[in-house]
Amino acid sequence: MKADRLLSILLLLQTRGRVPAGELAERLEVSTRTVYRDIESLSASGVPVYAERGRHGGIALLPGFRTDVTGLTTDEARALFILAAQGAHAALGLDEALGSALRKVMAALPAPHRPAAELAGSRILVDPDRWMGGPRPAVDLGILHTAVFTDLRLRIRYRHSGETRLRTYTVDPYGLVAKAGTWYLVADRRGRPQLFRADRVASATLTDVPVRRRAGVALAEVWQQLRRKVEDRPADVRVTARIRRDRLDLAVRILGGALTGPPRTGDVEDAGDGEDPRHGAGTGDGEDAGNEAGTGDGEDPRHKAGTGDGEDPRHEAVAGNGKGTGNDWATLDLAYPVLPAVRQLLQFGDSLEVLDPPEARRVMAEAAASLTAVYAADTPSA
Numbered sequence: 001m002k003a004d005r006l007l008s009i010l011l012l013l014q015t016r017g018r019v020p021a022g023e024l025a026e027r028l029e030v031s032t033r034t035v036y037r038d039i040e041s042l043s044a045s046g047v048p049v050y051a052e053r054g055r056h057g058g059i060a061l062l063p064g065f066r067t068d069v070t071g072l073t074t075d076e077a078r079a080l081f082i083l084a085a086q087g088a089h090a091a092l093g094l095d096e097a098l099g100s101a102l103r104k105v106m107a108a109l110p111a112p113h114r115p116a117a118e119l120a121g122s123r124i125l126v127d128p129d130r131w132m133g134g135p136r137p138a139v140d141l142g143i144l145h146t147a148v149f150t151d152l153r154l155r156i157r158y159r160h161s162g163e164t165r166l167r168t169y170t171v172d173p174y175g176l177v178a179k180a181g182t183w184y185l186v187a188d189r190r191g192r193p194q195l196f197r198a199d200r201v202a203s204a205t206l207t208d209v210p211v212r213r214r215a216g217v218a219l220a221e222v223w224q225q226l227r228r229k230v231e232d233r234p235a236d237v238r239v240t241a242r243i244r245r246d247r248l249d250l251a252v253r254i255l256g257g258a259l260t261g262p263p264r265t266g267d268v269e270d271a272g273d274g275e276d277p278r279h280g281a282g283t284g285d286g287e288d289a290g291n292e293a294g295t296g297d298g299e300d301p302r303h304k305a306g307t308g309d310g311e312d313p314r315h316e317a318v319a320g321n322g323k324g325t326g327n328d329w330a331t332l333d334l335a336y337p338v339l340p341a342v343r344q345l346l347q348f349g350d351s352l353e354v355l356d357p358p359e360a361r362r363v364m365a366e367a368a369a370s371l372t373a374v375y376a377a378d379t380p381s382a
Contacts (some may be wrong), residue, residue: 002038002041005028005030005038006038006041006042008027008028009024009028009035009038009039009042009059010042010047010061012024012027013049013059013060013061014061017060018052018057018058018059018060019058019059019060020057020058020059021035021036021051021058021059023058024059035059036051039051039059047061047065048061048062048065049061049062050062077105077109077113077114077116077117077120078116078117078120079120092141092145092176093141093142093145102121105117106118128178128180128181129180129181130180130181136181136199137199138199139183139198139199141176141183141198143204143205143206144173144176144185144198144201144204145176146206147173147204147206148173148174148175148176150206151210151211152206152207152208152209152210152211153170153171153172153206153207153209153210153211153212154170154171154172154173154185154187154204154205154206154207155168155169155170155171155204155205155206155207156168156169156171156185156196156201156202156203156204156205157201157202157203157204158196158200158201158202159200159202160200161200166202169189169196170189170207171185171187171188171189171194171196172187172188172189172211172212172213173185173186173187173211174186174187174188174193174213174217174218174219174222174223175219176198177219177223182197182198182199183197183198183199184196184197184198185197185198185201186219186222186223186226188212188213188214188222191214193222193225193226194226195226231257233337234337235258235335235336235337236335236337237335237336237337237338237339237341237342237360238260238333238334238335238357239333239334239335239336239342239354239356239357239360240331240332240333240334240354240355240356241331241332241334241345241352241353241354241355242329242330242331242332242352242353242355243263243329243330243332243348243351243352243353244328244329244330244351244352245265245327245328245329245330246351247348247351247352248263248265248330251263251332251348251352254347255332255334255344258334258335258336258344259332259333259334260333260334260335261333263330263331263332264330264331264332264333265330265331266327266330331355332352339359339360339363340363342354342360342363342364343363343364343367345364346364346367346368346371
């Protein structure tokens with residue numbers, strides 16, 4: 001809408017000062033001619049806006065002009081008050097500041113928009129934590145938070161997954177990222193991007209050296225690069241298995257990214273719910289992406305167990321006695337990065353059978369035999 005565009009121009013000029021018409025056109029996704037027409041409209045409405053030609057020209061407001069307009073629409077007001085439920089502010093020590101800011105925004109909102117904003121905050125709750133995630137270690141983001149805002153290099157003592165000893169690194173922070181309730185420090189180490197789980201940072205010290213980030217690279221770009229390294233790791237071991245139909249929903253939730261396609265049930269209509277099973281829950285921490293020290297745990301986080309929907313798997317139906325018709329089973333197509341990873345399927349007991357390849361069946365048989373040996377001493381004699 002033109003009104004929204006005029007307001008956007010006004011707010012941009014207030015915050016940026018002089019802005020070239022071409023840049024305004026690009027940000028607003030309109031032509032330069034449209035921008036000049038909008039400037040004329042603003043001027044006609046009493047806004048002291050003017051254009052300067054030349055190499056260093058642009059569009060600007062007269063010095064000292066400010067407007068107290070919020071310009072928020074109903075949907076924008078709702079979005080702000082839903083944001084209050086995210087919970088990430090508490091870890092950063094910003095809960096009180098957020099509450100104060102939202103009260104000020106509420107006071108500045110046009111009266112017709114206030115009920116919608118209040119209702120959104122009380123009717124929608126966003127909980128970023130996974131179901132049954134277990135206790136989390138305490139995380140002190142204080143020094144990390146300071147480092148990303150003061151643009152200083154950071155020296156950390158860090159424990160990688162699967163290790164007990166601490167390693168010392170000097171890193172150039174880009175920022176902090178909260179994903180599924182877990183905080184990460186995104187930083188360059190020796191000019192290469194790397195993820196560090198905040199709850200594995202044993203200590204952090206600010207240095208006096210200015211940060212040395214790669215030119216033109218922003219936090220969002222580095223995060224996407226590291227995320228792709230975690231999610232797009234090769235999974236060359238293809239496995240076919242069958243699972244009892246009464247355990248299928250649970251299997252789809254737990255196996256998540258290990259599935260290469262929807263389960264094959266033999267029904268005319270697919271038994272799934274229309275969601276891509278590759279987007280299922282996973283509990284990996286992503287920490288080993290970009291880890292040039294190679295000290296991650298070697299497991300693909302997409303293949304970790306996680307139910308994802310809040311149902312306790314202990315309450316699922318108990319498997320039968322192993323007999324049944326073909327309609328009692330569904331076929332799963334899976335992919336793993338390494339052959340030993342198929343042991344993940346042991347958690348389904350005799351409700352799941354690996355069909356192919358033979359090497360995967362042997363891994364399952366050997367693992368089952370090892371488990372039998374562990375508990376054999378507790379088995380009462382006949």
